[in-house]
Amino acid sequence: MSMTDGPTPLRTAAAEQAAEEREASSKAAGKSDLGQRGRRKSGSFSDRWHALSRQQQWAFLVVVVILAYLLPLFNPPIITTEPGNNFALACFDMARFALIAVGLNVVVGYAGLLDLGYVAFFAVGSYCAAMLTSPDSPFLHIPYLWTIPIAMAVTMFFGVVLGVPTLRLRGDYLAIVTLGFGEIVRILATIIPAMKGQVGFQNVGHPPGTEAGGTPIFSNSNGVPWYWLTLTIIIIVTLLVGNLERSRVGRAWIAIREDEDAAEIMGVPTFKYKVWAFAIGAAIGGLSGALFAGQVGFVNNQKFDVTTSILFLAAVVLGGAGNKVGAILGGALVSYIPLRFTAIAEYKYLIFGIALVLIMIFRSQGLLPARQRLLAYGRTALNKITSRDAEPKDTGIPPAGPEGRVAGQRGAEA
Amino acid sequence: MTLLELKGVSVHYGRIQALRDISFTVDEGEVVALIGANGAGKTTTMRTISGLLNCSEGSITFGGQDITKMKAHIRVVHGISQAPEGRGIFPGMTVMENLDMGTFGRKDRTGVGRDLDRVFDLFPRLKEREKQYGGTMSGGEQQMLAIGRALMSNPKLLLLDEPSMGLAPQFIRQIFRIIKEINNQGTTVLVVEQNANQALAGAHRAFVLETGEITHSGTGKQLLEDPSIKEAYLGVG
Numbered sequence: 001m002s003m004t005d006g007p008t009p010l011r012t013a014a015a016e017q018a019a020e021e022r023e024a025s026s027k028a029a030g031k032s033d034l035g036q037r038g039r040r041k042s043g044s045f046s047d048r049w050h051a052l053s054r055q056q057q058w059a060f061l062v063v064v065v066i067l068a069y070l071l072p073l074f075n076p077p078i079i080t081t082e083p084g085n086n087f088a089l090a091c092f093d094m095a096r097f098a099l100i101a102v103g104l105n106v107v108v109g110y111a112g113l114l115d116l117g118y119v120a121f122f123a124v125g126s127y128c129a130a131m132l133t134s135p136d137s138p139f140l141h142i143p144y145l146w147t148i149p150i151a152m153a154v155t156m157f158f159g160v161v162l163g164v165p166t167l168r169l170r171g172d173y174l175a176i177v178t179l180g181f182g183e184i185v186r187i188l189a190t191i192i193p194a195m196k197g198q199v200g201f202q203n204v205g206h207p208p209g210t211e212a213g214g215t216p217i218f219s220n221s222n223g224v225p226w227y228w229l230t231l232t233i234i235i236i237v238t239l240l241v242g243n244l245e246r247s248r249v250g251r252a253w254i255a256i257r258e259d260e261d262a263a264e265i266m267g268v269p270t271f272k273y274k275v276w277a278f279a280i281g282a283a284i285g286g287l288s289g290a291l292f293a294g295q296v297g298f299v300n301n302q303k304f305d306v307t308t309s310i311l312f313l314a315a316v317v318l319g320g321a322g323n324k325v326g327a328i329l330g331g332a333l334v335s336y337i338p339l340r341f342t343a344i345a346e347y348k349y350l351i352f353g354i355a356l357v358l359i360m361i362f363r364s365q366g367l368l369p370a371r372q373r374l375l376a377y378g379r380t381a382l383n384k385i386t387s388r389d390a391e392p393k394d395t396g397i398p399p400a401g402p403e404g405r406v407a408g409q410r411g412a413e414a
Numbered sequence: 415m416t417l418l419e420l421k422g423v424s425v426h427y428g429r430i431q432a433l434r435d436i437s438f439t440v441d442e443g444e445v446v447a448l449i450g451a452n453g454a455g456k457t458t459t460m461r462t463i464s465g466l467l468n469c470s471e472g473s474i475t476f477g478g479q480d481i482t483k484m485k486a487h488i489r490v491v492h493g494i495s496q497a498p499e500g501r502g503i504f505p506g507m508t509v510m511e512n513l514d515m516g517t518f519g520r521k522d523r524t525g526v527g528r529d530l531d532r533v534f535d536l537f538p539r540l541k542e543r544e545k546q547y548g549g550t551m552s553g554g555e556q557q558m559l560a561i562g563r564a565l566m567s568n569p570k571l572l573l574l575d576e577p578s579m580g581l582a583p584q585f586i587r588q589i590f591r592i593i594k595e596i597n598n599q600g601t602t603v604l605v606v607e608q609n610a611n612q613a614l615a616g617a618h619r620a621f622v623l624e625t626g627e628i629t630h631s632g633t634g635k636q637l638l639e640d641p642s643i644k645e646a647y648l649g650v651g
Contacts, residue, residue, distance in 0.1 A: 248518075255515050258504040265464050265498065267490035267519020267567065 068231060072224050084342035088223030092295055093339065094332040095230035096288050101315040101331030102237055102324055103284025108313065109322035110245065111277035112257030113167070114175040117182025118312050121282040123304035124158050124185060125151040125289025127195065130299035133205030138194065144205030148290050155286025156279045163278035167271060170260065182309050189301040200300025204293045220297040230291055237284060238324055244280070245324070253277055257322075307349065314352050318359060320366025329367060416475075417442045417602050418463065418494075418571055423472035425455075425462050432458040434626045435472070440571065445593065445603045447613040447634065449647060450623035456606040457499050459623070460575045463604070464496040465489045477570065490519040495569035497560040499576050499606075505549025509540050512548050512559055516566025525568055532599070533562040536592050554585040561589075565596065572596060574605040578612065590616045610647035614638045622647070 052060070072088040081090040100122060107115045128151035131137045133144050142150075166177045190197045206218035207229070217225050244250055252273040255263035264270045293299045311334060319330020334352065338345040359366065418440040425433040433455045440446045450456050461467040463474065465486030473482045481489055495516075504512050513533060517526050534541040537558040543551060548559060557577055564572055574593065578586040590612045597603050607613035614620050614634040622630035622643060630637060637643050 251515065252518070254507070255504055255518075258506055259502055261466055262498060262502040262504065263515070264466060264486045265490060265496045266515045266563070267487045268515075269485070269487045 065235065069228060072227055079340075081336075081339045081342075085339045086221075086223060088227060089221075090223070090336065090339045092223040092227040092230060094335045095227055095234060096292055096295075097312075097315055097335035098328040098331035099230060099234050099237065099288040099291070100285060100312050101319060101327035101334075102234065102241060103281045103288065104312050104316050105281075105319075105321065105324055105327035106241060106244075106253075106284065107277050107281035108316050109320075109324075109327065110250065110253040110257065111274055112253075113274060113277060114171070115178045115278075115281070116175050116306070116309055116313065117178035117180070117185075118281070118285055119304045119306070119309035120162075120178075120182040120185035121155045121158065121285030122289040122292070122308075122312075123189065124155045124282075125286030126293040126299045126303075127189065127289075128154050128286065129290035129293035130201035130204045131195075133294075134201035134299075135203055136196065136201045141205075143208065144294055145207055147205070147294075148287060151286045151290035152283040155289070156283040158286075159279040159282025160275055162282075163275040167274045167278065179306065179309075182304075182306060186301060186304045189304070195301070197301050200298060200302075202298050204297050204299060206294045206297070218294070220295065223295075226291070226295045230288075233287065233291070234328065237287075238328070241280075241284075241324055249273065249276065311349075311352070314356055317356060317366060318352075320368040323366070323368045326366050326368030415442045416440070417477060418604070419475045420459075420463070421473045421475070423459075423462060423469045423474065425458050425467055426470045432626055433462065433469075436623075436626070436628060437472075438621055438628060438631070440602060440604055442570075442602055443597070443600070444618045445597045445605065445616060447617035447620040448604065448606045448623055449608070449610045449613055449620060451608070451647075453625070454623040455626040456608075456623055457575055458626075460496060460499070460573050460604075460606055464494060464498075464573055487519060490567055490569075491521070493568075493570035494573065495564040495567045495571070496573040497557075497564040497575065497577065499579070501553075501556040501560040503548040503556050503559050503563065505547065507548055508545050509548060509551075509559055510544045512563050513540075513566050516563035519567055526566070529566055529568050533565050536565075536595060537562050554581050554589075557581060557585075557589065561592070561596075565601070569601060571602045571604060574603060576606055576608065578607060578609045586612060610643070611638075 072091045075082070075087050080087045100118070103121075104115065104118050107113050107118070129144065129147040131139050132142050132147045132150065135141075162178070162181050166174060166181075169177060189195045206216060206220075207225075209217040211217055218229075245253075252263065252268045252270075255266065255268055256270050256273060260270055312331075315330040315334040316327050317330070318333065319328065320326025337351070338348040344351060363369075416439045420439075421437050423433055423436045424431060436455075436459065438446075448456055448459060458467060462469050465481075465484060465488075469482065473480060475481065476489070476492060476494060479492070481492065481494075484492070504515060507515065513530065517523075517529075520526065539555055540558055540562055543555065548556065551559065557579075561572075561574065561577065564574075577589050577593070581589065586609060593603055593605060594616055605613060605617070614637050617634040620632065620634050620637050621628050622637065630640065630643060632640070
């Protein structure tokens with residue numbers, strides 16, 4: 001991937017190796033995005049994480065992923081949302097929110113564009129899936145799985161259409177325009193006859209396959225296959241987004257987030273990269289909308305209001321804007337809490353409101369703060385090209401241990 | 415040879431006209447200073463040259479090419495690099511990452527190492543702090559970083575917007591020494607300053623900007639000795 005061009009440098013400096021180790025380990029993790037600043041704040045967990053070797057980190061991640069897949073089968077007693085809600089369906093809902101949060105994180109977390117109308121992309125994705133598969137729809141009908149890429153393409157198009165005129169605005173103005181866009185999509189769904197307003201579309205399609213008894217595997221009441229499908233998609237999307245984040249595109253986004261004017265005079269085509277962030281975020285939103293439509297099997301105009309948009313944003317901010325693992329965690333939590341504690345579900349906005357206030361006061365970067373070393377790869381590339389740091393020097397960083405050397409060498413090989 | 419030429423440039427913020435019919439040239443190899451009081455239009459001039467602002471009238475030529483309509487990020491590729499006012503570094507990035515951002519628009523990766531050495535030679539302090547976050551450094555160090563970052567694109571023309579702002583006097587002298595050194599290495603420098611004394615002393619030529627118009631021009635020395643300038647900008651009457 002981004003261990004780019006240039007000759008393999010001499011790496012003798014302990015400091016450089018230590019840096020390499022950090023980068024290599026965070027690359028290996030692909031999910032552990034706690035940078036120095038985060039580390040200082042979030043203390044022992046990430047310290048311990050970074051002390052692990054690459055293999056240990058991978059092993060740990062594999063275990064976590066397997067456990068995540070098995071979660072609805074175990075139905076662990078305290079965590080479960082039953083009897084109030086079917087646990088497998090709750091798992092799907094968490095995964096759906098997590099996927100949305102990953103998408104919104106690209107827009108809000110990486111590029112720093114405050115999008116209050118993200119639900120619009122989710123709605124477009126849902127309607128795409130519904131209108132192309134539901135028997136209620138007058139349009140052509142295609143197999144459900146085809147609607148997923150189509151939904152992504154269409155929402156991406158909407159992202160660009162919204163982005164091109166609005167991304168010349170900044171900050172508050174952009175937020176207000178996106179808020180308006182979110183409402184426009186909802187209202188269009190109400191007033192355009194073909195979109196059937198509140199009546200909506202029933203029997204939205206689902207992926208093929210039937211069980212022995214003839215019931216479809218991906219039925220509305222069985223959350224497990226839907227959860228697995230969504231989880232798989234989350235993993236793929238997270239890996240892709242992670243690669244983007246560490247690439248030139250990611251560097252451009254972070255620079256835009258930090259200081260747009262400065263980024264522009266560094267040679268970053270800011271407008272282009274902002275539209276890209278919008279389009280990619282939109283595509284992920286559309287993807288999760290299509291999944292949602294398939295699982296629920298019914299789409300009408302009632303599920304795409306502003307509060308949902310704010311809930312998505314809350315998930316990203318809660319988890320840690322700019323950190324994809326944080327976004328997944330935030331998304332899952334925002335969905336899980338009202339499902340688990342049904343007694344307080346009515347007050348979920350109150351509770352999330354209070355939680356956000358507390359987070360902003362005590363941990364303003366979210367539960368898992370953004371990794372600050374997003375440019376680590378750019379820097380590595382720079383070091384590679386220039387073969388700098390040939391002479392060892394004392395920078396106060398403890399010399400890399402055996403694991404560090406392994407990681408460093410791996411970095412060099414990659 | 416003329417490197418940069420502004421011809422009849424006017425800039426508006428909405429209805430307010432910030433620059434009125436500004437014309438001047440910067441020759442290759444020069445240090446040119448632009449001095450003036452608050453609100454005279456110094457920063458506006460800089461942002462117009464770097465492309466962050468569009469001029470409503472007039473034209474800008476750079477190296478013989480008309481760049482009036484060119485976007486800011488492309489002007490960098492052509493060789494105009496700005497260290498913005500108020501430093502404008504990326505606070506959440508380390509020094510090294512900031513410098514790396516300076517190379518974003520570069521096509522030739524081969525010269526990067528040489529320019530990095532040059533920046534670290536000019537600012538050994540940055541080398542010491544290469545892993546520190548930009549936002550945690552002192553004002554002077556941030557200023558060094560902003561200049562260093564601008565140099566990383568290997569510009570033909572370096573725009574410095576108030577490099578001495580908010581710095582201690584010893585730092586200011588150091589910064590101007592470094593500007594001289596950068597110029598000696600072959601980079602043309604256009605510097606905007608309120609600290610007229612230092613700026614005029616270090617500049618080959620200078621212009622005085624008042625309420626969006628150029629009122630005086632001449633060599634640094636001439637302007638230093640000009641009585642009206644002395645009174646208005648140098649604090650001696």
